[in-house]
Amino acid sequence: MGRRILFRLLGLGLAAALSALLPACSPRESAVEHGNRLKILHRGIGPDLADLDPHLATGPGDHSALSALFEGLITEDPKDLSPAPGVAERWQVSDDGLTYTFFLRGNARWSNGDPVTAEDFLASWKRVLSPTLQADNASLLFPVQGAEAYHRGKTGNFHEVGFVAPDSRTVRITLERPTPYFLNLLQHWVWWPVPIAVLEKYGSIESRSNRWARPGTLVGNGPFTLKEWRAGQRIVVEKSKTYWDAANVQLNAIHFHTIDDVNAEERAFRAGQLHITEALPLAKIDSYRTNAPDVLRIDPYLGTYFYRINVSVPFLNSVAVRRALSLAIDRVALGRSLLHGGQMPSGTFTPPGTGDYAPPAGITSNPDAARALMAEAGFPGGKNAPPIEILYNNSENHRVIAEAIQEMWRRELGIDARLHTMENKSVLNARSAGNYQILRSGWIGDYNDPMSFLAIWRSDSGNNYTHWANAAYDRLLYEATRTPDAAARLQILQRAEEMLLSESPLIPLYHYTHVFLIQPSVQGWYPTLLDHHPYKHVRLIDTPAQ
Amino acid sequence: MFRFFASRLLQSALALLIIITATFFMLRFVPGGPFTAEKAVTPEILRNLEAHYGLDQPLWKQYADYLGSLLRGDFGPSFKYPNRTVNEILGDKLPVSLELGSLSLALALLMGIPLGIIAATRRNSWIDYCASTFGMTGLSVPTFVVAPLLVLALSIHMGWFNASGWYSPEDRVLPSLVLGFAYAAPISRLTRGGMLEILSQDFIRTARAKGASELRIIFKHCLRGGLLPVVSYLGPAIAGILTGSFVIETIFQIPGLGREFVNSAFNRDYTLVLGTVILYAALIMMLNLAADVAQAWMNPKVRLAR
Numbered sequence: 001m002g003r004r005i006l007f008r009l010l011g012l013g014l015a016a017a018l019s020a021l022l023p024a025c026s027p028r029e030s031a032v033e034h035g036n037r038l039k040i041l042h043r044g045i046g047p048d049l050a051d052l053d054p055h056l057a058t059g060p061g062d063h064s065a066l067s068a069l070f071e072g073l074i075t076e077d078p079k080d081l082s083p084a085p086g087v088a089e090r091w092q093v094s095d096d097g098l099t100y101t102f103f104l105r106g107n108a109r110w111s112n113g114d115p116v117t118a119e120d121f122l123a124s125w126k127r128v129l130s131p132t133l134q135a136d137n138a139s140l141l142f143p144v145q146g147a148e149a150y151h152r153g154k155t156g157n158f159h160e161v162g163f164v165a166p167d168s169r170t171v172r173i174t175l176e177r178p179t180p181y182f183l184n185l186l187q188h189w190v191w192w193p194v195p196i197a198v199l200e201k202y203g204s205i206e207s208r209s210n211r212w213a214r215p216g217t218l219v220g221n222g223p224f225t226l227k228e229w230r231a232g233q234r235i236v237v238e239k240s241k242t243y244w245d246a247a248n249v250q251l252n253a254i255h256f257h258t259i260d261d262v263n264a265e266e267r268a269f270r271a272g273q274l275h276i277t278e279a280l281p282l283a284k285i286d287s288y289r290t291n292a293p294d295v296l297r298i299d300p301y302l303g304t305y306f307y308r309i310n311v312s313v314p315f316l317n318s319v320a321v322r323r324a325l326s327l328a329i330d331r332v333a334l335g336r337s338l339l340h341g342g343q344m345p346s347g348t349f350t351p352p353g354t355g356d357y358a359p360p361a362g363i364t365s366n367p368d369a370a371r372a373l374m375a376e377a378g379f380p381g382g383k384n385a386p387p388i389e390i391l392y393n394n395s396e397n398h399r400v401i402a403e404a405i406q407e408m409w410r411r412e413l414g415i416d417a418r419l420h421t422m423e424n425k426s427v428l429n430a431r432s433a434g435n436y437q438i439l440r441s442g443w444i445g446d447y448n449d450p451m452s453f454l455a456i457w458r459s460d461s462g463n464n465y466t467h468w469a470n471a472a473y474d475r476l477l478y479e480a481t482r483t484p485d486a487a488a489r490l491q492i493l494q495r496a497e498e499m500l501l502s503e504s505p506l507i508p509l510y511h512y513t514h515v516f517l518i519q520p521s522v523q524g525w526y527p528t529l530l531d532h533h534p535y536k537h538v539r540l541i542d543t544p545a546q
Numbered sequence: 547m548f549r550f551f552a553s554r555l556l557q558s559a560l561a562l563l564i565i566i567t568a569t570f571f572m573l574r575f576v577p578g579g580p581f582t583a584e585k586a587v588t589p590e591i592l593r594n595l596e597a598h599y600g601l602d603q604p605l606w607k608q609y610a611d612y613l614g615s616l617l618r619g620d621f622g623p624s625f626k627y628p629n630r631t632v633n634e635i636l637g638d639k640l641p642v643s644l645e646l647g648s649l650s651l652a653l654a655l656l657m658g659i660p661l662g663i664i665a666a667t668r669r670n671s672w673i674d675y676c677a678s679t680f681g682m683t684g685l686s687v688p689t690f691v692v693a694p695l696l697v698l699a700l701s702i703h704m705g706w707f708n709a710s711g712w713y714s715p716e717d718r719v720l721p722s723l724v725l726g727f728a729y730a731a732p733i734s735r736l737t738r739g740g741m742l743e744i745l746s747q748d749f750i751r752t753a754r755a756k757g758a759s760e761l762r763i764i765f766k767h768c769l770r771g772g773l774l775p776v777v778s779y780l781g782p783a784i785a786g787i788l789t790g791s792f793v794i795e796t797i798f799q800i801p802g803l804g805r806e807f808v809n810s811a812f813n814r815d816y817t818l819v820l821g822t823v824i825l826y827a828a829l830i831m832m833l834n835l836a837a838d839v840a841q842a843w844m845n846p847k848v849r850l851a852r
Contacts, residue, residue: 028705028706030705031708050626050627050628051627051628051629053628053629056628058583058585131590131594132594132598134587134591134594134595134598135591136583136585136587136591138588138591139588151588151590152588152590153590208598208628208629209623209628209629210629211629213629214629230801231627231630231635231638231639231801232639232799232801232805232806233711233712233713233799233801234711257711257799259710259799260796260799260805260809261796261797261799263694263797264709264710264796264797264798264799265710267694267697267698267701267702267709267710268708268709268710268711268799270702270709271697271701271702271705271707271708271709271710272705273708273709273710273711423812424578424812425576425577425578425579425582425812425813425814426576426577426578428578428582428583428584429577429578429579429582430577432582432586442584461586462586462587462588462589463585463586
């Protein structure tokens with residue numbers, strides 16, 4: 001008897017515990033359906049932002065949230081990212097390409113109602129260049145006369161920098177030299193204004209620790225205002241009432257979900273929590289292609305996956321060896337079998353279509369030529385060739401590619417390549433110390449111009465890391481910056497890239513694409529090279545979630 | 547009793563100091579630093595950054611400064627998040643982990659202890675086998691398998707819950723269930739073992755001979771001794787469960803301490819790593835102490851004054 005009561009009691013306890021945890025177990029309206037109805041976009045943006053201050057933002061992903069909150073002098077066309085009026089309603093460029101004059105619209109407002117003035121822009125740029133703020137992207141202001149000297153502390157006088165505000169609605173910028181991609185550069189977040197008067201309330205405007213960029217205190221001038229930032233969860237922005245073009249903003253709110261695990265993000269999409277994901281695991285591309293092609297998107301992206309070669313290492317200091325290594329790789333096979341067709345195999349460093357640029361004919365697979373080069377370098381059939389090491393950071397994707405390349409080099413050239421993997425920061429440290437032979441690398445363009453790619457191979461570039469230095473290459477790049485004619489300039493850059501590829505301090509493997517999932521209810525989300533999507537052109541239509 | 551507490555507290559403080567010191571210096575010897583980034587920053591910026599955070603000082607000075615600020619209850623600024631302090635981050639994330647941990651623990655105890663008791667009282671019956679199967683499954687199937695399966699079934703197919711996030715009360719269900727299940731398994735095994743040992747003792751036979759009801763035997767005579775193994779297990783288990791689970795927090799995207807614990811190390815966010823380590827270590831020490839006290843209270847054979 002006692003036992004029976006005991007079991008009943010225990011059973012009851014268990015049932016009560018479970019039923020307490022299982023409320024309303026019935027299908028509900030999903031976040032996506034709710035969002036479609038109320039015009040609230042749910043976008044996955046990858047890992048959380050470190051800061052909402054546009055001058056301190058670092059990652060390309062930060063643009064996703066910041067572009068809702070701030071607007072620069074010019075914005076981007078939603079389809080091709082060409083310059084479009086922003087805070088400046090129009091602009092003039094002097095004939096010599098050195099002076100840009102921007103005319104600010106009278107109805108541009110901060111979210112606290114104050115007008116956005118020319119002085120705001122100047123004070124913001126002064127802040128970016130200030131040596132104490134330590135803005136990672138300060139160098140993007142260097143084309144401006146005197147900017148670099150001011151940043152490096154060679155002059156403390158900001159009046160020597162080529163920024164002038166003749167009145168509160170005019171900004172004049174004088175450049176050091178003609179920079180044909182200057183308007184593209186202006187679209188970068190480091191050029192966006194911050195409300196200096198607001199910053200002053202929360203400490204020194206030139207201090208990293210200023211705490212203005214938080215919910216409740218952040219004031220922006222973009223189409224949306226900050227409502228909520230739950231660290232590690234989401235950033236919520238709502239349509240701004242003070243934005244000059246508010247009448248054309250179609251969304252009422254955007255929820256940026258900071259999901260740092262791609263698998264969790266994909267599950268959230270399937271559960272109807274997201275309109276758009278930041279990424280899709282490579283292994284799932286095939287399944288989506290077959291089962292749900294209408295939600296899968298593969299857009300081109302301004303980035304390249306490549307191997308750096310440390311040219312100071314004996315054996316790898318031979319151009320013939322480096323070229324042979326590059327020629328021995330079958331990029332098409334890599335793309336087909338390992339990347340699931342998601343990426344674009346490539347033999348050039350600059351992605352095609354970067355600011356009207358046509359890259360030179362790239363390196364294609366040619367094992368015979370590779371073997372001939374090895375023989376010429378004194379290593380026929382890999383004889384006497386020392387083992388080489390490929391270093392990459394822990395990732396399934398990098399490992400698979402490195403293994404395939406290891407096998408191609410063994411088979412085609414008889415070279416013994418060894419794989420070495422470390423955690424990311426250790427790899428970056430080895431890179432800075434030059435403590436590697438061949439290094440897995442990636443490069444994402446900051447702005448839509450080939451210079452964003454080719455400049456990293458200059459001998460004085462902080463991002464080179466290969467010890468490859470070529471005066472002729474540096475000269476070509478210098479010449480390009482001084483060539484006002486756009487077509488002629490691109491031709492010079494093409495010659496520079498040809499030289500780069502023929503010397504092979506790097507092995508290009510593929511250009512990134514942006515692979516993601518998107519609900520059909522999202523309209524106005526065009527494929528753009530930088531994955532920028534000006535939100536005022538994005539619409540949601542009322543359809544059931546897929 | 548007082549001497550016991552005083553000596554244990556002293557031991558804990560010493561252990562904590564050793565942990566802080568070891569973590570502080572080990573972190574500095576790991577390759578890469580907080581400002582090692584994919585894109586190079588100019589040497590000027592790097593120098594200024596290091597000066598801003600005091601990283602340009604000699605290591606012993608940094609260590610002394612850090613201990614000084616710790617004594618004031620200040621864990622320092624985060625390197626990764628420029629306008630947030632470690633105190634703020636811990637204050638933000640710890641409650642989330644505590645909530646998830648308490649719910650999971652309650653579930654684990656509610657599932658594990660009754661199952662263990664039933665299995666022990668019905669030894670070698672089908673109920674016992676079921677409970678053992680449950681226990682073995684919980685022990686051998688990792689949470690990263692159970693969690694996505696539950697999400698697939700209950701979120702994606704049935705649409706009952708969100709697949710990830712930590713917003714509404716419903717969002718607590720799946721993570722607590724998965725984490726609770728993982729801890730319920732060992733609890734049920736330990737309960738069963740502890741109960742069996744007590745049930746076979748003479749005083750239980752005496753109680754039965756005197757006509758005590760089965761309920762009385764279990765709750766009055768058996769449970770206190772039978773749960774001893776569970777109690778000693780719970781000390782470190784609670785510390786683990788409360789400070790968050792990296793796997794569960796990643797799968798369900800819960801903004802808890804577990805993810806920060808791992809990510810801060812990858813980010814070389816020195817102060818945040820130290821903050822989480824200190825918190826974790828202090829919690830383990832406190833809970834071990836609590837487990838010792840509870841054991842002494844439950845088992846007269848254990849004396850505190852050791």
